[in-house]
Amino acid sequence: MSAAPGDGEFTPDWLELREGADAASRSTELLEPLRAALPPRTADGALVVADLGCGTGSMGRWLAPLLSGAQHWVLFDRDPGLLARARDGLPARSADGKPVTAETRPAELTRLEGADLSGAALVTASALLDLLTAEECARLARACAAADRPALLTLSVDGRVELDPPHPLDRPFADAFNAHQRRPVAGRRLLGPGAPAAAAAAFDGLGARVRERPSPWRLGADDSALAAEWLRGRVAAAVEQRPALSSAAAGYLDQRLEQCAAGRLRALVGHRDLLALPRPAP
Template identity: 35%
Template structure:
């Protein structure tokens, strides 16, 4: 199983929440049922960050089904924000999407879609469209990354990093940074109305811990993908300079993400 460390998910949560679009939620409110408890399916729930962002913005009562294949993450989700919100956890491998019960008013997900394959996205769209279910797919990386100050090797390192993002991360070759636009294309073909907003992380120099994680993660991925794009020496040099810039309080980072809301036509 491809595991996501608890510490990483906790570290990114405030940046995720600061980045997510609230304009999309206002549109979503118009189409959700008001006369009965809301049912929400959270795909790849992790530690529940997506629920903690969205639940306070939706009418109550709500019932959330939190799905993930990692039981340790599900066990650490904790309590919902209010007693008008109930949660159940479901340990489930999303590769078996055809076996998942989609009795829900909304499918929600956060930071999942770049991991999945083109085929998986197509299956998801078929399941949604067959039952006219809306989806809110938040915080999918879109490939825009801006380090400041710039380094002469940023572009090369980023190219290697992007190549790594299309490797198999559990679902077959990943759709990577194409994910949101591909989802949009598939849902539009099933007559969904799409609204898309940028939801970028802006990380100031003071947030050294997450900057270190991102610099280390970028260097590690670039190293794995390096043979035909860059060299070990280039990655090592870039990594050392970026670590030094964090230590001197000079590095900031913008990471591009997209939030997408898709509403069925009926």
């Protein structure tokens, strides 16, 4: 589950556009402690992975080939079309050539319970936490704790953005965008850039061992299509949040898009990855 900046829609085009940057950004440093925490399996037993808010399946395409052994992915999302894409796009083989299979489960993740994760040996999500409220994030942590399994939650925005070359309007648009990410939506106040800290606190409060790593997008000349779409959504969201910026928005966006098209714009977009490991047995 991951939205284009400001539009609130999980469109396949946006998810596919960002997949390469997501894969390059996720922290591989968390993989070794994750592998060590996975429960032992029998020779013919598959690792069951619950992928929350799977979107088009980018998490499975990234992670399944990095883990050994047979795997069975249970894909959760509320969009049937995205579920079908994720199921059909999952790799057929794991790191050591064992089969990878999948099933889909339509679900509203804001009401996830521990029973929904029954049987899973690993819980994953990508670009999900910032779209939740504080209570929904706490509920997710409780569900993972109840399942007593590791959770790898990647690519939560942290509000940090660095653009090169800089522009005097970068800060006003950044402040407005971050406020937009924290806005109330249908009575739900989203975590936005506060998600990494909220998730870490929620898991830590339940006794989990929490490890975090930065996982920023680093966009350059080869990422111009993604950077341009990200810029459009970012500026639109900022103006929606603070209409006073509308008079400057067109000129600012045009200049940034020109730099992007010419390969002269560099962007660091901050994200964080979190690995929550079950509390040690007494």
